[in-house]
Amino acid sequence: MSNTYDAIVIGSGISGGWAAKELCEKGLKVIMLERGRNIEHPGGYETANKNPWEFQHRGRLTVTQRDNHPVHIRDYPYSEFNENFWVNDLENPYIETKRFDWYRGYHVGGRSLMWGRQSYRWSDLNFEENAKQGVAVDWPIRYKDLEPWYDHVEKFAGISGQHEAFPHFPNSIFQPAMALNCVEEEVRKRVKEKYKGTRLLTNARIANLTEDLPGRSRCQYRNLCSRGCPFGAYFSTQSSTLPAAVATGNLTLRPFSIVNSIIYDKDKKRATGVRVIDAETNEVTEFFSKIIFVNASTLGTTFILLNSVSTAFPNGLGNSSGQLGHNLMDHHFRCGASGKAEGFDDKYYFGRRPSGGLFIPRYRNIGNDKRDYLRGFGYQGGASRGNWQRHIAEFGIGGDFKDELSKPGPWTIGLGGFGEMLPYFENKVTIDKSKKDKWGQPVLNIDCEFKANEKKMRVDMINDAAEMLESAGIKDVHTYDGGSYPGMAIHEMGTARMGHDPKTSVLNKWNQMHDVPNVFVTDGACMTSSASQNPSLTYMALTTRACDYAVSELKKMNL
Numbered sequence: 005m006s007n008t009y010d011a012i013v014i015g016s017g018i019s020g021g022w023a024a025k026e027l028c029e030k031g032l033k034v035i036m037l038e039r040g041r042n043i044e045h046p047g048g049y050e051t052a053n054k055n056p057w058e059f060q061h062r063g064r065l066t067v068t069q070r071d072n073h074p075v076h077i078r079d080y081p082y083s084e085f086n087e088n089f090w091v092n093d094l095e096n097p098y099i100e101t102k103r104f105d106w107y108r109g110y111h112v113g114g115r116s117l118m119w120g121r122q123s124y125r126w127s128d129l130n131f132e133e134n135a136k137q138g139v140a141v142d143w144p145i146r147y148k149d150l151e152p153w154y155d156h157v158e159k160f161a162g163i164s165g166q167h168e169a170f171p172h173f174p175n176s177i178f179q180p181a182m183a184l185n186c187v188e189e190e191v192r193k194r195v196k197e198k199y200k201g202t203r204l205l206t207n208a209r210i211a212n213l214t215e216d217l218p219g220r221s222r223c224q225y226r227n228l229c230s231r232g233c234p235f236g237a238y239f240s241t242q243s244s245t246l247p248a249a250v251a252t253g254n255l256t257l258r259p260f261s262i263v264n265s266i267i268y269d270k271d272k273k274r275a276t277g278v279r280v281i282d283a284e285t286n287e288v289t290e291f292f293s294k295i296i297f298v299n300a301s302t303l304g305t306t307f308i309l310l311n312s313v314s315t316a317f318p319n320g321l322g323n324s325s326g327q328l329g330h331n332l333m334d335h336h337f338r339c340g341a342s343g344k345a346e347g348f349d350d351k352y353y354f355g356r357r358p359s360g361g362l363f364i365p366r367y368r369n370i371g372n373d374k375r376d377y378l379r380g381f382g383y384q385g386g387a388s389r390g391n392w393q394r395h396i397a398e399f400g401i402g403g404d405f406k407d408e409l410s411k412p413g414p415w416t417i418g419l420g421g422f423g424e425m426l427p428y429f430e431n432k433v434t435i436d437k438s439k440k441d442k443w444g445q446p447v448l449n450i451d452c453e454f455k456a457n458e459k460k461m462r463v464d465m466i467n468d469a470a471e472m473l474e475s476a477g478i479k480d481v482h483t484y485d486g487g488s489y490p491g492m493a494i495h496e497m498g499t500a501r502m503g504h505d506p507k508t509s510v511l512n513k514w515n516q517m518h519d520v521p522n523v524f525v526t527d528g529a530c531m532t533s534s535a536s537q538n539p540s541l542t543y544m545a546l547t548t549r550a551c552d553y554a555v556s557e558l559k560k561m562n563l
Contacts, residue, residue, distance in 0.1 A: 007277075007289065007290060007291045007292060008291075008292045008293065009032075009033045009034060009035045009256070009291065009292070009293045010027075010032035010033045010034065010293060010294055010295070010558075011027045011032045011033070011034045011035075011293050011294065011295045011296070011297065011554075012034075012035055012037065012277065012278055012291055012293040012295075012296045012297070013027070013034055013035070013036040013037070013296075013297045013299060014037050014263045014278065014296065014297065014298050014299055014300050014305075014308065015036075015037070015038065015114060015298070015299035015300040015301060015304065015305070015527065016036055016038040016112045016113060016114055016241055016246070016257070016299075017113065017114025017115050017116050017241065017299065017301060017527070018114070018115070018116045018119065018241070018527075018540050018543055018544060019299040019526050019527040019543045019544065019546075019547045020036060020038075020114070020241070020297070020299035020300075020527070021113070021116060021240075021241030021244070021245035021246055021249075022157070022245050022526075022543075022544050022547040022548055022551075023297040023299055023526065023547050023550075023551055024036045024245065024246070024249040024255055025245040025246075025248045025249045026547070026548050026551035026552070027254075027297070027551055027554075027555065028248075028249040028252040028254040028255050029248065029249070029252055030551070030552075030555045031254065031555075032254060032555065032558075033254050033256075034249070034254055034255050034256070035255075035256040035257075035258060035291060035293070036249075036255060036256070036257050036258070037258050037261040037263055037278070037280060037291070038110075038111070038112050038114075038257070038258070038259045038260075038261060039110050039259075039260070039261060039262040039263070039283060039300075039304075040091075040109070040110030040111035040112065040259060040260070040283070041110075041111050041112070041259055041260065042111070042112045042257070042259040043111050043112050043113055043117070043232070043242065044242075045234070045236065045240075045242035045243055045246070045247070046233075046234035046235070046236065046243075047234070048232070048242075049117075049231055049232025049233070049234055050088065051085055051086060051088075051231045051232075052228060052231045052232050052233065052234050053234070054231075059084050059085065060084070061084050062084075063083050063084045063085050064083070064084060065077065065082070065083065065084060065087075069084075069087065071094075072092050072093065072094055073090065073092065073093050074093050074094075075093045075105060075106060075107070076090050076091075076093060076107060078105050078492075079105065079107075079492055081107055081118065081230070081494075082107075085228075085230065085231055086118070086230050086231050086232075088111075089109045089111065089117060089118055089230075089232075090107065090108065090109055091108045091109065091110050095441065095442040096108065096110075096441055096442070097439055097441060097447055098447045098448045098449070098450060099436050099438075099439060099447060099448070099449040099450065100449075100450055101449055101450065101451035102450070102451055102452055102453045102490075103489045103490075104450040104452050104489065104490050104491040105489055105490070105491035105492045106303060106450070106491050106496075107491070107494050108301070108304075111259075112241065112242070112246070112257065112259055113240055113241040113242045113246075114241070114301065115301070115494070116239070116240040116241045116242075117232050117240050117241075117242065118230055119494075119540060120359055120360075120538065121210045121211040121212055121229070121238050121239065121358070121359045122208060122209065122210055122359060122360070122363070122384065122537075122538040123158075123161075123163045123165075123176070123209050123210060123211045123538065123540065123541040124173075124176075124209055124363075124365075124537035124538055124541060125147075125154050125174040125175075125176055125537075125541060125542070126147065126150070126174075126535055126537060126542055127147055127172040127173065127174050128146055128147045128172075129172040129366075129370065130172075130533065130535040130537075131143045131145060131146050131147060132146070133378075133379065133533065134427075134532060134533050137378055139378065139426060139427065139533070140331060140426075140427040140429075140501070140532065140533065141501065141503040141504070141505070141508050141509055141532060142503065142504060142532075143502065143503075143532045143533070144502050144503055144504045144509075144512060144513035144532075145502070145513050147174070149513070149549070150542070150545050150546070150549065151174075153544075153545035153546070153548050153549040154174075154176065154541065154545045155177055156545070156548055157541070157544040157545055157548055158176045158177040158178075158541075159177055160244065160245075160248075161211050161239040161244060161544065162179055162211060162212075162213045162215075162217050162220070162239060163176050163177070163178055163179065163209055163210070163211055163541070164178060164179045164180060164181050164182055164207075164209070164210055164211075164212055164213065164214045165178040165179075165181050165206075165207055165208070165209030165210070166178070166181040166206050166207040166209075168204060168206050170204045170206075170365060171370065171371075172365070172366070172370060173204070173365040176209060176541075178209070179213060179214045179215050180214045180215065181207035181209075181214070182207060182208070182210070182212070182214060182223075182357050182358075182361070183207070184207055184361060184362060185351075185353040185361065185386075185387055185388075186348055186351045186353075187345045187348055187387035187415050187417055188205070188361055188362050188386060188387050188417070190345075190348075190476070190477075191205060191345075191362075191387070191417060191472075191473070191476040191478070192205040192206070192362070194475065194476035194477060195364075195472055195475070195476055198472075198475045198476070202367060203364065203367045203472070204364065204365060204367075205362055205363075205364050206362065206363055206364075206365075207361070207362065207363065208359060208360045208361055208362060208363045208384065208386075209363065210238075210358065210359045210360075211238055211239035211540075211541075212229075212237055212238045212358050212359065213236075213237050213238070219236060219243075219247060220235070220236035220237065220243055220244070221235040221236060221237055222235075222237060223235075223237040223238070223358060224237060224355075225354065225355025225356055225357060225358070226355075226356060226358075227355075227356035227357065227358045229358050229359070238358070260282060260283040260284050261280045261281075261282065261283070262280060262281040262282075262283050262443060262445075263278050263279070263280055263300065263308050264278075264279045264280065264281050264288075264308070264311060264445060265278070265279045265308060265311045265312040265313075265321075266278050266279075266296060266298075266308060266309070266312040266321050266523065267279060267290065267292075267312075268312065268314050268316060268317065268321060268520065270314065270315065270316040273520070273521075274520065274521070274522050274563070275296050275321070275520050275522055275523050276292055276293075277290055277291050277292035277293060277296075278290070278291050278296065281443050281445075283443070286443060286444075294522060294558060294563060295522045295523075295524065295554050295558065295563055296522065296523045296524070297524045297525075297526065297547075297550075297551075297554075298523060298524070298525045298527070298529075299525075299526060299527045299547070300527070301496075301527055301528065302332075302496045302497050302498070302499055302527060302528035302529045303433060303448060303450075303496060303499070305499075305500065305525055305527055305529045306328065306329055306433055306448070306499040306500060306529055307433075307435065307448055309321045309322060309323070309328055309500060309525075310323075310328060310329055310433075310434070310435045311435060311445070311446070317519070321517075321519075321520060321523070322500075322510055322517040322518065322519040322520045322523065323510070323519075324506065324507075324518070324519050325506060325507055325508055325509060325510060325518070327429075327500075327501060327508065327509060327510055328499065328500055328510050329432050329433045329434055329499050330429045330430075330431070330432045330499065331427040331428065331429060331431065331432075331498045331499060331501055331532075332431040332432060332433060332450070332452045332490070332496065332497075332498055332499050333425045333426075333427055333431070333490075333495075333496070333497050333498040333531070333533070333534040334425055334452075334490045334491055334492070334493050334494075334495050334496050334497070334534070335422050335423060335424070335425060335493040335495045335534060335536065336422075336423045336425060336454050336458050336461075336462065336488040336490075336493070337420060337421060337422045337423065337488055337492070337493050338420070338485070338486035338487060338488045338492070339420070339421050339462055339465050339466050339483075339484060339485040339486065339488070340383065340385070340418060340419045340420040340421045340465060340466060340469040340483070340484065341418070341419055341466065341469035341470040341473055341481055341482065341483045341484070342385075342416060342417060342418035342419070342473070342481070342482065342484070343416065343417065343473050343474075343478035343479055343480050343481035343482065344414055344415065344416055344478065344479045344480045345387060345414075345415040345416065345417055345477075345478055345479075346415075346477075346479055348415050349414075349415075352389065352412060353388075353389075357386075360384045360385060360386050361385070361386030361387070362383075362384070362385055362386050362387075363382065363383065363384055364382055364383040364419065364472075365382050365537075366380040366381060366382050366536050366537075367380070368380035368381065368461075368464060368468075375460075375461075375464065376460055377456075377457045377458075377460040377461045377464075378426060378457055379423075379424040379426065379457075379461070379535075379536065380423070380424060380461070380536055381421045381422055381423035381424065381461060381464070381465050381536050382421070382422050382536045382537065383419040383420060383421055383422070383469060384419075384420055384422060385417065385418045385419040385420050386417070386418070387415060387416065387417035387418075388415070388416065388417075389412040389413055389414065389415050389416075390412065390413020390414055390416065391412070391413060417473065417478060419469040419472065419473065420469075421462070421465030421466070421468075421469060422493070422536055422537075422538075423458060423461045423462065423465055423536055424461075424533075424534050424535055424536040425454065425458055425490075425534050426455070426457055426458070426533075426534075427498055427501070427532070427533055427534070428455060430451070431451065431452040431453065431490075432451055432452070432499075433448045433449065433450050433451070433452075433499060434448070434449050434451075435447070435448065435449070436448065436449040450491075452490040452491075453490065454488070454489075454490065462485065462488075466483045466484075466485060467483070469483065470482075470483050495528070495534070495538065495539055496528060497528035497529065497530075497531040497534060497539060498528070498529065498531045498532070498533075498534065499529045500525050500529040500530060501529075501530065501531065501532045502515065502530050502531075502532050503532060506518035506519065509532070510525070511524075511525055511530055514549070514550055514553040514554075515530050515546055515547075515549075515550040516550070516553070516554070521557075521562070521563060522563040524550050524554055526543065526546050526547040526550050527543055527547075528543060530546060
């Protein structure tokens with residue numbers, strides 16, 4: 005049969021890229037379907053090496069760009085510097101029963117080209133809390149199940165970081181950390197002294213190379229990552245997993261391929277393939293395979309599954325539990341504190357370090373610490389010196405003014421909290437046929453909000469940040485709460501959760517659909533809880549583990 009492969013991978017972002025690599029390297033013939041355009045590495049990042057003055061509007065947006073991107077202009081990610089990485093909201097609408105900021109990039113590599121690259125392992129604290137607290141359902145795996153797969157992906161991706169001995173904060177396989185600067189080092193020391201080791205300030209753990217890997221160069225400290233990296237210094241599909249998959253000779257990459265639905269054979273009780281709309285011509289084509297990995301990002305994956313209706317699954321593929329589309333989560337953030345650091349005016353730092361400098365892992369609701377909310381939060385942040393823009397409001401003139409602006413400004417340091425969101429059944433997405441996208445497909449209706457638990461947590465996120473900075477000698481400390489809506493952290497997850505019981509979950513411990521055993525979901529949709537850490541490293545580990553299992557089951561003729 006034409007258009008037939010061993011495996012179909014839907015999506016080419018962080019998890020889809022890993023699925024393609026692992027399956028190809030295990031000998032399967034794989035087609036990876038991406039709904040957007042192709043972006044070639046290293047030459048396809050059109051703005052990566054442009055100077056600020058080469059942008060017509062110096063990074064600012066035109067009226068037309070704002071009109072076409074009513075969602076994306078709500079926060080910082082979308083600008084003239086990387087405008088081609090984000091979708092046109094008018095062509096890709098959705099309905100917000102409650103506000104949800106959905107930031108998307110439809111192209112080969114997906115959001116692996118724009119992610120913040122903070123990479124942290126989960127621990128059993130995170131995998132066990134649902135069961136211990138009676139929240140949602142229990143994770144069907146524990147840290148020991150994922151530990152060797154964390155090892156596996158970290159060696160290949162390249163994670164820079166510092167080994168620490170801190171409870172519930174597992175170390176990774178690290179390249180040398182990007183160093184803390186002098187202010188961060190001093191605050192680290194004072195936090196340790198003040199809290200007697202119960203809180204830790206450490207280097208951010210990020211997927212930016214500090215040592216070369218084959219085909220990739222170490223970070224150049226340009227901090228222009230959001231434009232794409234021609235050096236391959238940060239992990240992305242283009243720089244890492246895609247070249248590895250291509251090298252096997254087993255990969256077919258097909259951009260402009262919008263997966264509309266998965267085809268199900270009720271007699272075989274298996275999925276047989278997918279139905280694809282050509283994004284340029286609207287022509288519909290079907291592709292067939294033995295196994296399917298759905299990695300279209302949490303909400304994209306959920307749309308495909310909900311839209312895959314049949315007599316066997318009238319409410320969406322694999323949805324006998326009724327959980328598909330429910331339990332949507334994100335992190336809440338944009339709150340914390342900052343202040344001025346005195347006594348370091350004779351010191352500076354090297355380069356423009358990417359993705360923040362420091363990290364404080366969760367310490368609340370651990371051990372004897374009990375709060376009036378569940379779970380906890382961590383902090384990301386860093387210290388830096390002001391630049392010439394600090395006096396822009398004065399519009400001064402003259403030599404003295406220019407001399408002043410040629411010197412670095414005062415040191416400041418900030419801590420921004422990232423808080424865990426609980427999985428609530430009523431936070432959900434559904435398909436709404438009252439509206440259509442550019443290709444005539446129905447759209448998602450998103451009904452999601454932060455609740456009392458998250459709001460109580462934010463009080464501590466703000467006050468703790470101020471207390472730590474003040475105890476470390478930081479002056480003029482002020483707190484802030486910039487407001488946070490689901491979607492803003494771009495860590496949406498949870499709509500096809502893993503679990504032990506087919507009656508209460510969509511996937512089993514191998515990320516395999518309970519109802520349709522040859523379909524696997526390993527992107528954010530699979531998550532049973534959110535923890536407070538950035539989730540992408542866990543998606544990578546889950547994907548490689550699921551691929552290993554899927555190929556093993558194929559060889560046993562079980563799929």
